Amino acid sequence: MNYGFIGFGNLAKAVYQGLKDEPNINFGYFSRHKKEVEIPFFESAKSLAEFADVLWLAIKPQDLAGILEQLQPLDLSGKVIVSPVAGKSIAFIEKYLGTDPIIVRIMPNLAIAYKKSVTAFATNHPGLEQTEHIYEILGKLGKAVKLDENGFDLFTSVFGSGPAFILSFIQIFKNKMREFDLPGSLLDELLLELTQGTTIYFAQNQKDFSIEELIKNITSKGGTTQAGLDYYRNHEIGKLFEGVLEAAKNRSIEMSKD
Ligand SMILES: NC(=O)c1ccc[n+]([C@@H]2O[C@H](COP(=O)([O-])OP(=O)(O)OC[C@H]3O[C@@H](n4cnc5c(N)ncnc54)[C@H](OP(=O)(O)O)[C@@H]3O)[C@@H](O)[C@H]2O)c1
Incomplete structure (x- = not known):
């Protein structure tokens, strides 16, 4: 072939x-x-x-x-x-x-x-x-x-462009971690471990638990994760992020008209 x-x-x-x-x-x-x-x-x-x-x-x-x-x-x-x-x-x-x-x-x-x-x-x-x-x-x-x-169009946004969006999210973590004054390459290594660990956690449990449940398992009432997630929800960051996916989808629709 x-x-x-x-x-x-x-x-x-x-x-x-x-x-x-x-x-x-x-x-x-x-x-x-x-x-x-x-x-x-x-x-x-x-x-x-x-x-x-x-x-x-x-x-x-x-x-x-x-x-x-x-x-x-x-x-x-x-x-x-x-x-x-x-x-x-x-x-x-x-x-x-x-x-x-x-x-x-x-x-x-x-x-x-x-x-x-x-x-x-x-x-x-x-x-x-x-x-x-x-x-x-x-x-x-x-x-x-x-x-x-x-x-x-939607698939292109989520899965074609998706790696760039997930990396942009990781970039936010990296920018925040610059406060540690560690070399950029080490920050990348640490973030890689974080994302791989998260992915393995997701992979190992995905058949038995929903994403919501997996988030709940690492959230103790009144703790740090809870505080971050409250901010995330109160500021509708999820909804804002949906706008990113929508923009990519709309661009795909526009391109199909050229
Ligand atoms: N990159 C992604 O992650 C991704 C994901 C999903 C889908 N796609 C789709 O895949 C397609 C390619 O993307 P890409 O990122 O690989 O683009 P790219 O890196 O810019 O590569 C485009 C290639 O097309 C060649 N080319 C352009 N005009 C040509 C012509 N008239 N005759 C012969 N060769 C020509 C270029 O040749 P030269 O190098 O010689 O200039 C280059 O090798 C796009 O339509 C994109 O929508 C890409």
């Missing part, structure tokens, strides 16, 4: 890193500039498309139309086109390529490199062997979920 990346930036590199040890997959890429990487470079979208059974459209939304124009005259029968492009629907791609080509729209995040992405999946040809192959591969790269395309 040959996988070809059109564009070899952050996302394509992450997908490649997650998949490079899979047996029976060969890789190649085409991008504006040749890169110092271990997989072969193809000189054009056409030559990459000839090589690839699966073509990953790993380019920015504003570059998608130009690439689709290059793919338009090519014979894509039997190939799968995988698009992680935020805000661009299967119908948008079909406008250029028609409805015959097999198109899979996905929304992964960068943790795909560590096989820890949460990835949404939708296709115009459900049930085909080729589309199920992609779904299985995504399952090896974390958790994959089949989702109606209407849900992609």
Whole structure:
């Protein structure tokens, strides 16, 4: 099976890193500039498309139309086109390529490199062997979920942009900890331990307890956590944070109109 990346930036590199040890997959890429990487470079979208059974459209939304124009005259029968492009629907791609080509729209995040992405999946040809192959591969790269395309904007906000939002939250902790006068790298290590410890606590108990219960278990009445959580609730910080998710979702909706 040959996988070809059109564009070899952050996302394509992450997908490649997650998949490079899979047996029976060969890789190649085409991008504006040749890169110092271990997989072969193809000189054009056409030559990459000839090589690839699966073509990953790993380019920015504003570059998608130009690439689709290059793919338009090519014979894509039997190939799968995988698009992680935020805000661009299967119908948008079909406008250029028609409805015959097999198109899979996905929304992964960068943790795909560590096989820890949460990835949404939708296709115009459900049930085909080729589309199920992609779904299985995504399952090896974390958790994959089949989702109606209407849900992609919210999913993009929560799971595509989510790592950046969670890191922004951790950054608040880090800024506060600067009062300790410890080196930044040590602060990062401590915060990593905190987040890993929290994640393990969540993972170990998630089947038996709700998130609310897990919070309650570390909150003693009248204690420090209680004081912090009271502030959090009284100032409706959760609601404020929902605004972040809403803004990202709305941007995804806007981008689908470009
Ligand atoms: N990054 C994420 O966390 C993430 C998560 C989910 C979805 N996505 C989606 O994945 C897509 C790619 O994102 P990214 O972060 O990987 O972007 P990126 O790092 O900017 O990479 C884009 C790549 O596209 C190439 N490119 C642009 N125009 C081209 C053209 N006309 N012909 C050939 N190659 C072209 C660039 O080539 P050069 O390097 O040669 O300039 C670059 O390698 C986006 O649509 C985004 O919505 C990203």
